[in-house]
Amino acid sequence: MNRLRLSRGLIVVIIILIAAFHCFWILRLYQQEREALRMETDVLFRDVVYKLQLLRFKNDTTLFKHGEPNNLFALDVIIEIKHKVSDSLSLKKIDAAYKAALLKNSINLGYTLKCISGKAADTKLPVIKPDELKTNITFIGLSKSYAYQATFDAPFQYLLSKIKLPVLISFSLIASTIISFVFLYSNLLAQQRLASIKNEFISNITHELKTPIATVKVAIEALRDFNAIQDPVKTKEYLDISASEIQRLSLLVDKVLRLSMFENRQVELKKERFDLKALIEEVIVIMKLQVDKQNALVTLKTEGNNFIIEADRMHITSVLFNLLDNALKYNNKNPEIEIALKCHRMHIELKVKDNGIGIPAEYKRRIFEKLFRVPTDDVHNTNGYGLGLSYLKHIIQRHQGFIEVESELGKGSVFTANIPYKEMNEI
Ligand code: ADP
Numbered sequence: 338m339n340r341l342r343l344s345r346g347l348i349v350v351i352i353i354l355i356a357a358f359h360c361f362w363i364l365r366l367y368q369q370e371r372e373a374l375r376m377e378t379d380v381l382f383r384d385v386v387y388k389l390q391l392l393r394f395k396n397d398t399t400l401f402k403h404g405e406p407n408n409l410f411a412l413d414v415i416i417e418i419k420h421k422v423s424d425s426l427s428l429k430k431i432d433a434a435y436k437a438a439l440l441k442n443s444i445n446l447g448y449t450l451k452c453i454s455g456k457a458a459d460t461k462l463p464v465i466k467p468d469e470l471k472t473n474i475t476f477i478g479l480s481k482s483y484a485y486q487a488t489f490d491a492p493f494q495y496l497l498s499k500i501k502l503p504v505l506i507s508f509s510l511i512a513s514t515i516i517s518f519v520f521l522y523s524n525l526l527a528q529q530r531l532a533s534i535k536n537e538f539i540s541n542i543t544h545e546l547k548t549p550i551a552t553v554k555v556a557i558e559a560l561r562d563f564n565a566i567q568d569p570v571k572t573k574e575y576l577d578i579s580a581s582e583i584q585r586l587s588l589l590v591d592k593v594l595r596l597s598m599f600e601n602r603q604v605e606l607k608k609e610r611f612d613l614k615a616l617i618e619e620v621i622v623i624m625k626l627q628v629d630k631q632n633a634l635v636t637l638k639t640e641g642n643n644f645i646i647e648a649d650r651m652h653i654t655s656v657l658f659n660l661l662d663n664a665l666k667y668n669n670k671n672p673e674i675e676i677a678l679k680c681h682r683m684h685i686e687l688k689v690k691d692n693g694i695g696i697p698a699e700y701k702r703r704i705f706e707k708l709f710r711v712p713t714d715d716v717h718n719t720n721g722y723g724l725g726l727s728y729l730k731h732i733i734q735r736h737q738g739f740i741e742v743e744s745e746l747g748k749g750s751v752f753t754a755n756i757p758y759k760e761m762n763e764i
Pocket residue numbers: 659663664667691693694695696704709710711712720721722723724725726727750
């Protein structure tokens with residue numbers, strides 16, 4: 338239990354670490370993209386504003402008539418510009434040019450422009466807060482300062498769309514890590530549960546096996562050593578005891594067969610030809626003691642005349658034991674069990690009908706699941722592990738047949754199994 342808790346703790350810590358690492362990485366990526374966007378928009382803005390200013394110089398002064406002057410900041414140039422050129426640029430023009438420049442660089446973000454003119458532009462340099470996306474203030478004007486700035490709408494969505502691929506990959510990696518860990522952990526839990534039930538099962542069965550063996554041993558010793566063989570009454574008594582104990586042993590062997598259900602490997606089949614009807618009659622004889630003890634009535638009805646199948650005799654015997662055992666076990670009255678065999682062209686239909694407690698509709702499918710038992714308050718019926726029907730279904734399926742159940746609560750159940758005469762691919 339401690340190891341399980343440790344692995345659960347480790348899994349949780351690892352998942353948290355992986356998720357934290359991814360979040361940190363995405364955050365950095367986001368900040369890098371944001372910084373790149375800030376620089377790009379800033380450079381573009383300055384470029385647009387200066388270009389527009391240059392265009393205005395060209396139009397307004399004679400200096401540019403013979404080409405661009407060598408030095409835009411030479412004194413005579415400045416003086417002419419100061420006197421002839423109007424300093425401000427129209428926001429509309431900047432807006433149109435900036436929009437075009439942004440689109441050319443595939444930046445599709447809304448923004449607002451503002452112009453800070455006069456004294457304010459000379460003195461006030463508003464600080465750009467880190468969570469805002471603004472361009473730097475771009476100054477123009479010689480006689481009078483004009484400053485321009487673009488403030489962008491929240492860039493979160495835009496930036497997210499730029500990094501959506503790594504974000505998607507990150508999230509799917511985290512999700513698949515969580516899913517695989519959960520899957521692993523639930524497998525571990527199931528294995529543990531199975532292992533502990535298996536241990537309990539084995540220790541119970543070993544205990545149960547000892548009793549009939551010991552009893553038969555004592556009966557045989559009594560017959561041999563105490564000359565009981567001379568006493569016909571005693572002899573019959575000892576032989577009856579031995580017979581019933583041997584019968585009990587057969588049922589126990591059937592339980593041992595179910596052990597295979599703890600492993601997930603396939604049951605190996607040893608096929609042979611035998612008469613199913615004769616086998617059922619044999620099983621009824623073996624179970625006679627148990628049947629009599631419960632005042633039960635078992636009848637066998639047949640339809641058709643070919644009951645020879647090619648199948649694994651031992652496992653089919655176990656299937657029959659299971660069906661009869663359940664029909665006797667899940668019954669509060671005197672059990673009446675009808676076994677019906679019907680020949681079809683390719684398969685034999687086996688029906689086992691009882692007048693027992695029935696199965697609630699919601700559990701009808703689940704009773705064939707490994708370790709499933711219908712929940713009940715009846716403490717007397719706790720004898721079982723929920724392995725019989727899953728084993729039975731597995732065996733029937735391995736013979737390429739199928740099994741289904743019809744049941745009415747309080748009235749009884751009918752289990753119907755179809756068993757092919759031979760496997761399809763062998764015909
Ligand atoms: P087990 O009998 O060991 O519990 P099974 O796999 O044989 O396991 O049966 C699973 C469950 O199906 C049982 O716990 C019982 O609730 C239900 N069940 C099986 N056979 C019958 C039946 N003939 N009548 C009513 N309920 C049944």
